[in-house]
Amino acid sequence: MQALLDHRQLYRLPWSLPDNSISWLEPTAACNLACFGCYRANDPKNHKSLELIDHELDVFTRLRTADGISVAGGDPLCHPEIVSIVANISNRDIKPILNTNGLALSRELLGELKQAGLWGLTLHIDSKQNRPGWKNKSEIETNDLRLEFAELIAGVGDLSCSFNSTVYEDTLPEVPDLVEWAHNHIDIVNVMVFIAFRAGLVGHDLQYHLGGNDIELDTVYSTTEFGRYDIQSTEVLATVQERFPDFQPSAYLNGTARPDSFKWLLTGRIGTKEKIYGYVGPKFMELAQTTHHLRRGRYLAYAHPRTLRHGRSMMLLSAVDPGVAGAAGAWLRTLLTRPDRALGRAHFQSIMMIQPVDMLPDGRQDMCDSCPDQTVWQDRLVWSCRLEEPLQYGDFLSTRPIDRSESGGH
Numbered sequence: 001m002q003a004l005l006d007h008r009q010l011y012r013l014p015w016s017l018p019d020n021s022i023s024w025l026e027p028t029a030a031c032n033l034a035c036f037g038c039y040r041a042n043d044p045k046n047h048k049s050l051e052l053i054d055h056e057l058d059v060f061t062r063l064r065t066a067d068g069i070s071v072a073g074g075d076p077l078c079h080p081e082i083v084s085i086v087a088n089i090s091n092r093d094i095k096p097i098l099n100t101n102g103l104a105l106s107r108e109l110l111g112e113l114k115q116a117g118l119w120g121l122t123l124h125i126d127s128k129q130n131r132p133g134w135k136n137k138s139e140i141e142t143n144d145l146r147l148e149f150a151e152l153i154a155g156v157g158d159l160s161c162s163f164n165s166t167v168y169e170d171t172l173p174e175v176p177d178l179v180e181w182a183h184n185h186i187d188i189v190n191v192m193v194f195i196a197f198r199a200g201l202v203g204h205d206l207q208y209h210l211g212g213n214d215i216e217l218d219t220v221y222s223t224t225e226f227g228r229y230d231i232q233s234t235e236v237l238a239t240v241q242e243r244f245p246d247f248q249p250s251a252y253l254n255g256t257a258r259p260d261s262f263k264w265l266l267t268g269r270i271g272t273k274e275k276i277y278g279y280v281g282p283k284f285m286e287l288a289q290t291t292h293h294l295r296r297g298r299y300l301a302y303a304h305p306r307t308l309r310h311g312r313s314m315m316l317l318s319a320v321d322p323g324v325a326g327a328a329g330a331w332l333r334t335l336l337t338r339p340d341r342a343l344g345r346a347h348f349q350s351i352m353m354i355q356p357v358d359m360l361p362d363g364r365q366d367m368c369d370s371c372p373d374q375t376v377w378q379d380r381l382v383w384s385c386r387l388e389e390p391l392q393y394g395d396f397l398s399t400r401p402i403d404r405s406e407s408g409g410h
């Protein structure tokens with residue numbers, strides 16, 4: 001089931017290759033988990049030196065304006081100098097965001113990282129991570145672990161708190177439960193991200209090649225396990241809307257091959273733990289991005305948690321955004337019946353659905369247009385989701401349809 005969306009009714013996020021909201025730094029290829037859906041080969045000894053990381057940050061500075069840098073990996077907490085790396089980014093007046101599984105996180109380390117300038121964390125948590133103590137748990141059961149981290153981050157304070165999880169065919173039905181869990185903790189959870197699982201399309205009707213030479217994908221994210229690898233963001237949306245019919249995205253990023261594919265689908269909502277007052281519309285998103293760019297010269301990534309607590313002030317934008325006006329109306333109605341609830345803090349929370357690379361039947365590759373997760377490879381900006389290709393083959397692979405009639409076919 002797919003949600004019907006018209007991209008012309010949504011705000012196309014204004015990001016581009018040289019002027020984006022975020023960039024993606026990989027200081028290490030080492031990881032302390034082995035998540036099923038990971039697209040990077042784990043290399044426990046492969047930490048980049050501080051000199052190389054400094055150089056990569058210089059490359060970002062030269063080639064790309066960004067509000068924040070996602071520090072990923074591997075798991076960035078495996079890098080022995082992670083505190084210095086965070087400080088280096090912060091000293092460049094860029095928000096450092098750690099993308100981590102959290103396994104190596106302690107309250108003490110979090111305090112040190114915050115001292116070094118850490119802006120926030122995106123915790124990757126899902127049920128297919130082979131995580132000690134959490135094997136064979138459902139996504140719903142795994143919410144207990146999410147809450148542990150959310151409370152740890154809230155305890156340290158003034159840090160942005162996001163969660164992302166890979167969505168598989170069998171966990172797709174649980175996404176609404178995670179959306180509901182995020183609502184129940186809207187005061188301490190700022191962002192939830194759902195990333196549709198992808199894998200190399202081994203055994204399908206596409207041939208990978210590089211410079212005219214055919215490549216058999218055997219080591220790069222190639223698997224036929226765990227069902228589908230073509231879940232669309234509109235399917236994730238439809239699954240959520242089935243439970244929450246009001247749930248309405250307002251912004252998107254299209255694909256490089258298909259202008260009407262929703263590679264990033266962003267929903268913003270205003271509410272309290274008891275009630276979601278409403279979903280902001282495209283004008284609100286446009287205002288948030290453009291005013292930040294006017295003030296700071298860069299597009300917004302990861303608003304500060306203190307700002308996100310001002311949901312009621314955001315309702316003052318009702319005149320420009322019908323979605324916000326709807327939220328303000330719901331708040332006013334609550335004020336009449338439950339003033340005790342309505343006068344408490346209202347929070348803003350983002351829910352993102354991401355649909356990574358799609359290999360189209362004609363051989364074109366539909367990537368995220370204006371990819372926010374560009375990383376540095378050989379002083380170039382490249383897609384982080386496909387970094388294993390240049391690392392293993394020397395460059396990104398192309399695809400073409402296999403002509404079954406020539407090869408004898410099926």
Ligand code: SF4
Binds near residue numbers: 355357371372
């Ligand atoms: S193209 Fe790949 S790296 Fe870039 S945003 Fe999409 S999934 Fe992420």
